[in-house]
Amino acid sequence: MSVNKSVTELILFGLTQDVGKQKVIPGVFLILYFATLLGNFLTVVTVKTSRTLRSPMYFFLFCLSFADACFSTTTAARLIVDVFAAHFFGCIKIFVLIRALDCYIAICKPLQYTAIMSWHLCGVLVILAWVQSQHRFSQIFLALRLPFCGPNVIGHYFCDLQPLLKLACMDTSVINLLVVSNSGPICMVSCIILFISYVVTLYSLRNHSAEGRIKALFTCISHFIVVVIFFGPCIFIYTRPPTTFPIDKVVTVFYTVGTPLLNPLIYKLQNEEVKNAMKILLKRRVTQAIHGAKKVIVYIYSDGYTCCKV
Known part of the structure; x- marks a missing residue:
C-alpha cells in the first residue's frame, strides 16, 4: 500500500518553459527591477532629505514608494512566507493609493488643504493602511496548515495563494471562499472609491480656467492609468472561483512589476x-x-x- 509523503518544498513553474524566452526574461525583469528600485529609492531619499517636500502629499508619496519597493522585492523571492509579504505590501499599496482624497483636497480646496490634511489625519490613514493589511494573516495561517502530498510544482512565477491551494490534499473551497470574499471586495471597493474621487475632482473644476482643467485632467488620467493597471488584474485574479488560466501569470506581471515601475514616473517625476x-x-x-x-x-x-x- 502506497503512503502519501508530505511535500517539504515547492517548485515554481515560472512564466514560461520556452528555452529561448527563459534566456531573455531574466535580463528584462532584472532591468525592470533595478529601475523600480532606483526610482522608488530616489523618491524616498528625496522626500526624506528635502526641506521643501514637507506637505502631506509627499508624505503619502514616501509611503507609496516604500510599499512599491518592498512589493516588487517580495514577488521576486521564492520563499513560502512571501505569500504573506506580497499580499501585505500589496494591500498597503491599495490603501495608500486612496491618497486620491489628498489629490482632491489639494486641487479643489487649496486654501483649506493644510487644515484638512493635518499630520494627525495623515498618520491615522497610514496606520489604518498597515493595520488593514494584516487581514491576510488568517488566510496565510490556514494555507500553511494545509497538507501537501504532491505534486509540488506551482504553475506560477511567485507563490500566490490560488495556485498554492490547488496543490493541497484536501478540499480548499472554504479557504478560497475566504480569499474571494476578503480580497475581492477590497480591490473592488478601493477601485470604485478611486474612480469616484477622480470624477468628483474633475467635476468640481468645471468653473475653473481652461488651463487648470486641462492640467487636472492630465493628472487624473495618468493616476487612473496606474489604478487600472493595478486593480484590473487584481480584480481578475481575486474575484472569481478557484480556477486558474494560462494568462494568469501574464496578468499578474502588470500589478507586481508594472505599477511599482510606473508609480515613480507618474506620481512623482511629473511633479515639479x-x-x-x-x-x-x-x-x-x-x-x-x-x-x-x-x-x-x-x-x-x-x-x-x-x-x-x-
Missing part, C-alpha cells in the same frame, strides 16, 4: 517640486563627491603615499 528637490539632492551629492576626491588628491600630493585615507 519633486524634480527640483531631486536635482538639488543630486547636485549636493556630486559636490560632496568632488570635494572628497579633492581632499584625497591633496592628501596624496602632500604626503607622497599612494595608499591614503580621507
Whole structure:
C-alpha cells in the first residue's frame, strides 16, 4: 500500500518553459527591477532629505514608494512566507493609493488643504493602511496548515495563494471562499472609491480656467492609468472561483512589476517640486563627491603615499 509523503518544498513553474524566452526574461525583469528600485529609492531619499517636500502629499508619496519597493522585492523571492509579504505590501499599496482624497483636497480646496490634511489625519490613514493589511494573516495561517502530498510544482512565477491551494490534499473551497470574499471586495471597493474621487475632482473644476482643467485632467488620467493597471488584474485574479488560466501569470506581471515601475514616473517625476528637490539632492551629492576626491588628491600630493585615507 502506497503512503502519501508530505511535500517539504515547492517548485515554481515560472512564466514560461520556452528555452529561448527563459534566456531573455531574466535580463528584462532584472532591468525592470533595478529601475523600480532606483526610482522608488530616489523618491524616498528625496522626500526624506528635502526641506521643501514637507506637505502631506509627499508624505503619502514616501509611503507609496516604500510599499512599491518592498512589493516588487517580495514577488521576486521564492520563499513560502512571501505569500504573506506580497499580499501585505500589496494591500498597503491599495490603501495608500486612496491618497486620491489628498489629490482632491489639494486641487479643489487649496486654501483649506493644510487644515484638512493635518499630520494627525495623515498618520491615522497610514496606520489604518498597515493595520488593514494584516487581514491576510488568517488566510496565510490556514494555507500553511494545509497538507501537501504532491505534486509540488506551482504553475506560477511567485507563490500566490490560488495556485498554492490547488496543490493541497484536501478540499480548499472554504479557504478560497475566504480569499474571494476578503480580497475581492477590497480591490473592488478601493477601485470604485478611486474612480469616484477622480470624477468628483474633475467635476468640481468645471468653473475653473481652461488651463487648470486641462492640467487636472492630465493628472487624473495618468493616476487612473496606474489604478487600472493595478486593480484590473487584481480584480481578475481575486474575484472569481478557484480556477486558474494560462494568462494568469501574464496578468499578474502588470500589478507586481508594472505599477511599482510606473508609480515613480507618474506620481512623482511629473511633479515639479519633486524634480527640483531631486536635482538639488543630486547636485549636493556630486559636490560632496568632488570635494572628497579633492581632499584625497591633496592628501596624496602632500604626503607622497599612494595608499591614503580621507
